[in-house]
Amino acid sequence: MIRIFFLLLLFCYSNIAKGNITAKDTLATDFDNLPPGLDLRPWLLSIEDMEGQVTLQQVPTLNFSHNVSLFHDSKKNNGKGHDCWLRLSVKNTGSEDSVVTLFAGWHDHMYWYVQEGRQLQLLVQTGMMHDREDIRRWEHYAFPVKVPPGQTRTFYLHINNQFFNENPLMPVLYDAMQYNNFRNATLAHFRKEAAMIFMLLGMLLVCLTIAIINYIQLPDRSYLYFAAYMLGLILFFALRLDSKPYQLSIFYNWPMLKYYWDVPALLFCFYLMYLAFGKSFLNLQERYPFMERLFNIFASCIGGIIIICFYCIARGLYQVPGMIYSYVYLATLLPLLAVFAALAKRSRHHPLVRFFLFGSLCFYMASFGSFLMLIRPLGLISALGELSAPSLLIIIGVLMQSMFFLAGLSYRNKLVHHERTRTQELLIKQLNKNKELQHKLNEQLEELVKEQTTEILRKKQELEEQRKIHLETEYNKKLTEIELKAIRAQINPHFIFNCLNSIQLFVMQRDYEYAQKYLSDFSYLIRKTLDFSRRNFISLADEIAYLNTYLGLEKMRFENKMEYELAVDPLIATAELEIPAMLLQPYVENAVKYGMTNSRDHIGQLLIQFNQVEPDMLECLIEDNGIGINRSKSMRTLPKHHQSSGMEISSNRAELLNKMYNTGIHIDIIDKSEKNSVESGTIVRILIPQL
């Protein structure tokens, strides 16, 4: 039942298409009153040249037939190239020359002939692949049908389309007025379409520029893919301008380009670049390695297909890419949805995925919607080929997708920027930390150095002090030694024991008074000696008293063999003036000893003088009348190793005192005979500066 009903329906449909057309061989009409837009289908005889072997000579003899299915008023997918001849016989029944125009759409190659006897004469030659120099192509597609009144003429139209999609082929006859209207209306329509395409191109260019600028600023590969996608689209849409003879077409010099970039553009933009972009945009390599692998495989398949397409187009097999595209499109509809779902599920909270998904879905819906919308007018197969015709829906889809992608890229940029800022912040933080650490370390080091320096300084000081102490003790030791030596030198043991001997004698002689005086003087001397030898300086008064006592004792020993005199300058304040202790005694003792050696003068004369030669200089002269130091030395029979050293010790002591107290004690020993040969004796001159 249903089958019968369907058959009925089909029958009715075909009747609708054919029913009102009644085929006639010759159009016989009065051209003065031509009905508007006269459909020529009933009067057109056609022949299809499948093999392309029909020659110009053969045509008039060929058997033309009615074939209505040849015509279509919108684009049609033939699945192959189309080469056909149309024959129109026109009989002018009117009184004037017919000046009408035949319009049969825009095709690749069109030839307009008129039969003159057995020959065909070419009137017009045009076509989308033909007109290159003159871009005002529009006018060429109107073929003049000029028939004198009462005559019949036969015209041939040879149409050769290589592309599998054929533009509308609907022969219509217009008179001049009608054609003008038709032309104006079509032009207006085209202008609108062209404007839309240009607007779209502008938008895409903006997107491209943005992508390129961004890529320069931030070399992210997804920008490159996006830019390539944009470029592909721009080229695609720009080539769309060439699919009709627009005056604004750009690539009219390379008409083949539109074939080359028809299906491959779709594959390139909506599959290859889309996948590459998605892969790099979503960072699938890190986030979803499986998906990345899938994308890679699919993209390389598409790449291969694109190459195959180019090859087929080059070989002239235009329909093959179309078929391939149809299958790819249909085959990918569901998988793409699955991928979207997987991405959405997998990266729910990743904002970039949202951008990608929204953009993708927009275009998906748009293309699908467009597909659905086109199925009805074009049929299933034709609709696929025209998916990306500049229909409003597709354009909106493309724009939406671009916007989303661009926004996503911006967002991604922002994320990267954030990341970078964060990294920088982290780096700065780390740097600061490092700096702080360094600073701390420096401080610590400084402190350490400081501590060590102080330590070193302290140690140095300690060492210095120790050395000082050491030096002082050394000095003291030396001083004590010298002092001891001085005592030994000064208190000549001979003197001591001789004194005691003398006392002994007085005792034995029972001269007790003398013995007592002698003893008390002696003990005074010993006490003073012990006292002075501990001191470095004594007053001059003390020294004088000491020397007086000493000389008294010596005089007592030697009875009257010696005399002495102590002369002190009355100007000298003897109690305040200080001189080194025990400096003079050895010289006085020597003077006593050698003063008595003079054979000429049996009485030793000793003179000790203290003079103030300068305000701060005390002079002490010790003068005797002995034989003089020179002769005394030469007279000495003692071997050298027995030399006395009392005076030597004194001079050493003077040197030491000079060093210790920075004084300039100066000792001169003068032999009187050197100045005056009459006199003899020695003068010791001691200069003691006053501090």
Add this chain to the structure above:
Amino acid sequence: MIKAVIIDDERNSRDIISLMLEKYCPQVEIVATASDCADGIATIREFQPELVFLDLEMPDGTGFDVLLGTQDVPPFEAVFVTAFEKKFLHTIRFSEVEIILKPIDRESLTTAISIISARLAAGKSKERYKVLLGNFNNGRNTSTELVLPQLEGDDKTIALATVTYLEAFGDKTLFYLDDHHQIQANRPFRYYADLFSTLRFYQVNNLQMVQMSQIGHVSMEGGNVVMRNGVTLEIAERRKKDLLLHLKQYK
């Protein structure tokens, strides 16, 4: 009676010597006194005394000068009288010449006189004075000689350099010479130990003292010292290090 002369530059000294001799040694007769070297030599020549009391230091010379100046007169015994002997300590002691220190005490005076008297009585040689002058002229050098007093007979004279070591022998001392001879000296070991302490001698133990120039080598392990002539002596444990130190200084 012993004929004696006093030579001293101080009258007090001369006075007390004669006073004390008069009092404690009546066998000595002072025939003359002198107050300096030249005077002393003249006096000795004049009186030819058996005994001379000599002061060591006088204005025009020393007691040695007097001895030197009287070598041509008959030899006499001499007693040095000095307030301070240190300067000529070794010179005098080595030659075993009598010396009395001022202030003079009775004991030392009588001892000296008795020794001199004994010598004079025994007619012993006056060799010691030659040794004295020799040592005085040489100073402290290698040819220093040493007179070793003997209980009987003349004293013996040896060169100090030939002494290898000395050893206590009761209250006497034994001198061992480098040619392995030994001589006894009639003086205690301690006396020589003190006398030699400032010379180049080292007391290796309580009873023995070696001359350092005579040491062959020191064996620390054996704790002994081997002398050049092969004699081995023991070193007291506590002196080992000290000996090495002294040896180092000596060399």
